[in-house]
Amino acid sequence: MTALMIQGTGSNVGKSLLVAGLCRAARRRGLSVAPFKPQNMSNNAAVTEDGGEIGRAQALQARAAGLMPVTDMNPVLLKPESETGAQVIVQGRRLTTTRAADYATLKPRLMGAVLDSFTRLAARHDLVIVEGAGSPAEVNLRTGDIANMGFARAAHVPVILAGDIDRGGVIAQMIGTQAVLAPEDAATVAGFLINKFRGDPQLFDDGYSFIQARTGWRGFGVLPWFAQAHLLPAEDALDLASGPRTGGVKIAVPMLSRIANFDDLDPLRAEPGVELVMVPPGHALPGDARLVILPGTKSTRGDLAFLRAQGWDIDILAHHRRGGRVLGICGGYQMLGRTIADPEGIEGPPGESPGLGLLDVTTVMTPDKRLTRTRATHAATGEPVEGYEIHIGRSEGPDRARPFAHVGTLPEGARSPDGRVEGSYLHGLFTADTFRSAYLADFGVPVSGLAHAALVEDTLDALADHLEAHLDVSAILGCAR
Incomplete structure (x- = not known):
């Protein structure tokens, strides 16, 4: 099986869109590619071809890959029902509802389902691009982890770490993540990329070199802000905003x-x-x-x-x-x-x-x-x-x-x-x-002639073009093993 994994220095650093763009780029290279997210937490779900439910982000990534969504693409989905509890969906079906404090005891039982889904998916495709959840720097959650380094090491999948420069402190995000990771986990990281840059990327040249020097990790590029992101389904309700226009x-x-x-x-x-x-x-x-x-x-x-x-x-x-x-x-x-x-x-x-x-x-x-x-x-x-x-x-x-x-x-x-x-x-x-x-x-409202499906497809193509223009996509895909 051939796979690579995009993890992030934090939540909402753009992992979902990065995976969608890489899936579309790999597909355009003639590869049979599939997305995979071991564990997702979202109330934005999609119904799959095989009659289950997965995170909506994985459904978008499947579309980028030219596939219909199936439950193996997101074997564990957590759907929050309260501040302290969530419904647990395993391979598309409800398993139980659990409190956040009790979920840690449940996780070890879920790794088998995660690896089963991953193995089936990998057997059907040339490449699987995996999305992590949250950040591997949350080392307090490392025991029994199925979402980040726990999965990467169990499945022997190399990791590329994405940082979000838009929220500030991206140098500390990268170096700090390496500092708190166990050496065995840090060894799975094949390199890093910087996401959501606004302005002239050359202004970050010194910072980029500093990260490479301090971590020893290879850099795959600095990705500017993708202005058309709002045209694609959002993963998180925190990303919701009003429409871009007034007067209608x-x-x-x-x-x-x-x-x-x-x-x-x-x-x-x-x-x-x-x-x-x-x-x-x-x-x-x-x-x-x-x-x-x-x-x-x-x-x-x-x-x-x-x-x-x-x-x-x-x-x-x-x-x-x-x-x-x-x-x-x-x-x-x-x-x-x-x-x-x-x-x-x-x-x-x-x-x-x-x-x-x-x-x-x-x-x-x-x-x-x-x-x-x-x-x-x-x-x-x-x-x-x-x-x-x-x-x-x-x-x-x-x-x-x-x-x-x-x-x-x-x-x-x-x-x-x-x-x-x-x-x-x-x-x-x-x-x-x-x-x-x-x-x-x-x-x-006047008839606009908007073709929404075509708009999404065009935006996925534009996302892949954006990645190709600013990242070394061939080298990223070449890390897969």
Whole structure:
């Protein structure tokens, strides 16, 4: 098997995009390449070809590699449900929910699944490009590690360390990481690269040479800031931002504390006639929004309480009274109903919460998670929609008689009698260009002709070009073994 691993000096240094760009570059060299991340922590998940779920970043990397996503690309996915606990997904399926303090005792049991997935993936491809998680400098987490050096050494995969110069202190990031690593771990590092440089890279020549001299590691280049990164799905909710323009039809989205599958919003953000406003905690929803979207969440009742704590429930009801429209997706759909019951305590403490009452449906959480790719027809426009479902809970009630869409002959979602409040379990619905255009036309947004899938493909090509122009990509790929 041939593989290499990108680790980072910290979280959010750009590992996910680096792996995506390297996958596209390797593919353009004629290699069969696949992405792999042993352990990911994200509520932004994708449904795979084999009926499981993985991190959305690995789905994007698979696309860069020209592959459909499969569960082996991300064998362990942690989906935070609270400040101290997370759902543990192993090879696409829920294993358990555990507290952060107890996860360390679980990790040794997961290495076997990680190595099994990696071995299967490596057997099918010329090259596997692995993404680490967080940083190997977190040596307090080294015992039982499956995400960084623990995996690299178990699978005999060389490591390239990426540093983020944009946040400052990149020299200390690199040298400090080497200083705290055990000698055996440091020996797996084949070299380093510097990411997210703004300005003239030559200004860092002395710093770059200093890192090489102090660490003895080979440098593979300094990568300038990739300005088109916002056109690709974000890995972390911390990367969410409002749209790049003002003056279009305003769509407001409250940033829930456990917001999930937020790349649902990417096609709207790219539309030239839309101003997408991501509303952070502590801020009111804008009164001039035409549409409020309640996004998905990993903890529906928990985030409903969070929404009320921000006063957003009052804002949404006032928006509705003014004639505004509301769309709930997945957990947001559940919030719009009359009640949400979780009798078995699947997402948190057992109990029942009153919803916003804008849709006449009730939701009951059940242990079975629905994971499926779905093709549907939007009821109001007749346009085709292709998305995916990834949720627990079933919603029923009179407003289901007016579905948001039809899956074959079956109803999907719900609409209020006046049509101004809608809910759907379909993630990714706005990636369908004709549906998105028809839906936005109802708000007076001109048809833009935006082809979202082509935009993502073009951006992945531009990312690979960016890496080729500034890094020694051939030497990076040549480190694989």
